[in-house]
Amino acid sequence: MMIEKNFAGSDGFYWWIGVVENRLDPLELGRCQVRFFGYHSDSLTDIPSKDLPWAIPMQAINTHAFATPKETDVVFGFFADAGSKQFPIMMGTIPGIQTNPKNTGAGYNDLRDGPTVIRYAPKYLVNRKYNKDGTGIQLTEANTPNVEVQESLRYPRDFELNKSTISGVVTYQPMANNVISARQNNLDLGVETANGVSWDEPYPAYNPLYPYNQATETESGHVFELDDTPRNERISMNHRSGTYWEMRPDGTKVQKVTKSNYQVVMGDDFLHVMGFVNITVDSAARIKVLGDVNLEIGNNLNAQVSENINLTAGGEFNIKAESINIDIAKDATLVTGGSQFLTSQDNINIKTNAGLLSSAGGNIDLDAGGNMNATGGGDVNILSGGDANMQAGGNANILGGKVNLNSGGSAGQAAAAADGVVTGLAPANPPSTPNHADIPIPATPVPLQYSVGGNGAILNPYTGVAAKQDSQLVTNPADPDGPKVEPPPPANAVPQACNFDPSAHTWIPKAEWKASSAVIDLIRKSEGYADQSGKYGAKPPYYPPKVKGYPDPATKAEPITAGYGTTTVALSQTKYAQTITYDTVIDQATADAWVLEIINTVVIKFIKQYQSNDTLTQGMIDALCDFAWGGVGLYKNSSIRTKLAAKDYCGAADGFLLYQYAPLPKGAPDIPGNPPGKQIMKGLQIRRQNERTLFLS
């Protein structure tokens, strides 16, 4: 007679206790092969481990979380088929003290074969090396495939023998090299913050009292704790690598990542910090924001940078402050691609302990609602290729032992200083002396007119001072005391090819002569653009876009130059002019604008005046503009102009190559093949060659 009634649930409840011998369920349902006490024996002959029935785990009703016991775990359950006893269901595990050493010769043990143990057994860590060089932790686990290690992974593992099967984390007996002890022994101490304060990674608050720490410690060493120990209530999640977070008794949360940390938020992210935020990055930090960044700071924004600060704005760079104080230990350069505006509702004070240089290829407009004071311990030079406009609502004071206002525009009414030159159309009541107190405040801005000095240089309308451009000329052997003249061709000059075909070019009538962007390109190549430190000749990209005035690269002194060799700032030649000083700050766009404005308002005017040709090619116009940019006087007196007037195009082109000299340093011996007191300046040599090529293009 069969025992069962053949109705599940009515055939009685037959429970069992057994030992898990294998948990590698081919169906991956968490089943385990269990050897039952009583129903089975420990005879591996009668019941090999592989023949044991698969017991299905019963799960908690509030979760589908996967969990399965491990080999040698004692489990309890019942038979779903009460009569047959072939279909066991596991209900739970039974803890105990593991006193039975591993034994592969009988049932109720971890009987996995060696390869299975090596391949599937979770490996515990034998070492954690906390690298603090940014590479993160280095882990070493027991996974060497030899018999010794293989057996060390078999249950019960050596360190588990004669111990409770309950995790040592619960009983405050963490196993050796446990992640908790690893945390304790590898704290991050003395982390410096930006304000000089340092902090320490808190010592783990781990101090559980049995039985209040509801903890799980996995085979490979992960630890998860819900600790209700009175006055030491904690929650912690520890990865065996040492990465963890811990919610401490006082609510503090500590988080440590022993390798890299990734966080992706596909929606919004909100963070409210009511106290301080301390961030210390041992290496570099990269922050990229595709949208706006709005930074509101209740108090100060203090940034201390050991090296450079590089800020790049694709659009405007706007700074608004009650006051801006910039303390620069060395040079400062402001370079703009367009115009540069410095506007103040009050005084603009420029003070330098060395020279104050202002040079503009176009107009120099100085316009102040209040006083405008230019004070120099040495010379105060305002040079403009176009008009030099200086307009002050209050006083316009230029004080100096020698005050030169030199404008390439119209002379207008000029007043000479004691030992200076004032040319161009001066504002009403121009000072008769360079005493700033004598310079009246014009009722309305009066455009400055540029003029050309005796040597052809564009003169500052106020000072009448011309840029020093005759350095490329040489002494006239026939009249050593007379004006300097165009240098002769170099003794070893090699004629260059010239295949200019007039019929192949477009000839532009004089009324339409205007410099093209080719001039800007050529000037950029030749003059270069100063970088933030005022270093001459910086190449793109230019950081930052604004620069301050800098000394003439050739003379290392005046005229003070900004942008592309501009010595006179022409913010708008119809308003006022401003002399370049060391404090002049422009950006590249401004520098470009200066060049074009001065060339197309001043330089081109002189070229139209002095060049008798009715038509020129665009290349010729641009080449002449670039050449005259260095000095209209040079152009006026050069063979370039005369041969071009005679339509000796190749001769005119070769004329550019004559202007490549710079003075030798004082006391330096003459160089054979070079005119006396002269040396070929490499930059000029290249520039002239480029002008020749542009001229014939």
Next chain:
Amino acid sequence: MATETSDAQQQGSTTGSDYKLNVYVLTSDGHTFTISNIVLNFNLYESIFSPYVTGDIEIGDAADILSNYSFNGNEYLYVTLEKPGVTTFLPIQKYFRVYKVANRRTKTQSLQTYTIHFCSEELILSTQMLIRKSYKGLPISGMISDIVKNILQASPDKLNGSLSETSGNFDIIIPRMQPFEAISWLKSRAYGNGKTAFFFWENKFGYNLVSYEDLLAQTPYRTYDKAPKVTIDPSDVQSSLNYVAFGEEFDIIKGNRYGAFSTSLLTYDILSRKFAKTTLAAPDLDLQRSFLNKFPPANFSQNRFKKTLFDNDESMQKFYITSDSDPNANPASPQSWLLQQAIKLAELNALKAVINVPLDPNITAGHLVTLNLPLMRPQDQAYTADKYKSGNYLVASVHHGISGDMASTTIELLNDSLGAQLPSAAVFSGTLQDFAKG
């Protein structure tokens, strides 16, 4: 209520003196002696439902054998039973094991009577051991054979029975069962090609594992005719029938309860989450089986719900948790054996009869016999056969009994069918009230 025909109770009876019964005793301390001359009663039992043979001997002892030979239950008996001069008699020659002495009574100062109970030695062995063993990829018959031969290590003379092959190879772990318990558990799950149920039992030939269908396919061992005889021939043991008694006939309630007519099986595969209901009615099973006789023991009359006995598949319902989706599922799916076996075994109880015949040691459990039974009739009317109950019967158990004045064999018979088709109304005709109204 039993129906008994005892009008010829003494016909064909034989006495104990017609047979030669020898009983030898082997005591646990090595003595051997015979007790043949002091046997008062001898009984031997075998059944298709029992894996062992038992018996008892009543002794009239004037030598106090029990004490003088220190009987303690470890004695062996060697029993031979023969009928001198009758060559058709197949003698019984078997070893048994004493397991109990009971009913010891003192008759006089020098005489006592008691009963020695004995059994197949394997029964005692079976109670002394437990099986915890896995079988992988074996048919049920292979597992039973292993238990008989290798675990019980049955004596060679008991391996002359019939051990049939069953179908299917299974992975089964015997979960701490005694050998005979395990065999019973295993054979209940055995099936074969067209075989619905298997029986395992011990008889005079040894151990047998035979399907129900193979039992039915036998040629009847003997025909017992209850027709009146003119003369009594003591040698006509072939047809001598001392009495016939019917213990149960068509117990509909028991038939319903045990699924004789229709049954269903619910299964839930806990791994694949598949629930299934399988139903089986006896007429459907009839298509693929044979009966002892030609006609089933029930008809198609309808109840008030216009349903026949075969339309009530919930009369017996089983429910099994299975794991068929597991490629290593254990045990064999109940769909393959449970319903068929239930119907067949329940049907086998349709008719239960007991007959008593002159001692016939040749007949054994598992035989088929034929009964020719008359209808009850007045004395002056001619013999008329009972067309329903006359026919073949399965010998479920055999009890050989010998005493000083009588030697007979009592046979329990089972039948799953009738010799004629039961009539039935096509449609339920109404109520008894309607009938009473005429």
